[in-house]
Amino acid sequence: MVSSGFGLLPATRAPIYSASKAGLRSFTKALRRQLEGQGITITD
Numbered sequence: 001m002v003s004s005g006f007g008l009l010p011a012t013r014a015p016i017y018s019a020s021k022a023g024l025r026s027f028t029k030a031l032r033r034q035l036e037g038q039g040i041t042i043t044d
Contacts (some may be wrong), residue, residue, distance in 0.1 A: 001027075002044070003025050006018040007021030007024060022031070028042055
């Protein structure tokens with residue numbers, strides 16, 4: 001997954017982009033936990 005620093009620290013000039021990157025980061029973390037122990041690596 002390709003994320004961005006805007007997912008951690010939102011930019012006032014790009015609120016929609018920042019929100020989408022924050023959502024991607026959250027999804028990646030949840031997917032990583034869900035697949036833990038199955039030999040699949042999820043990185044962002």
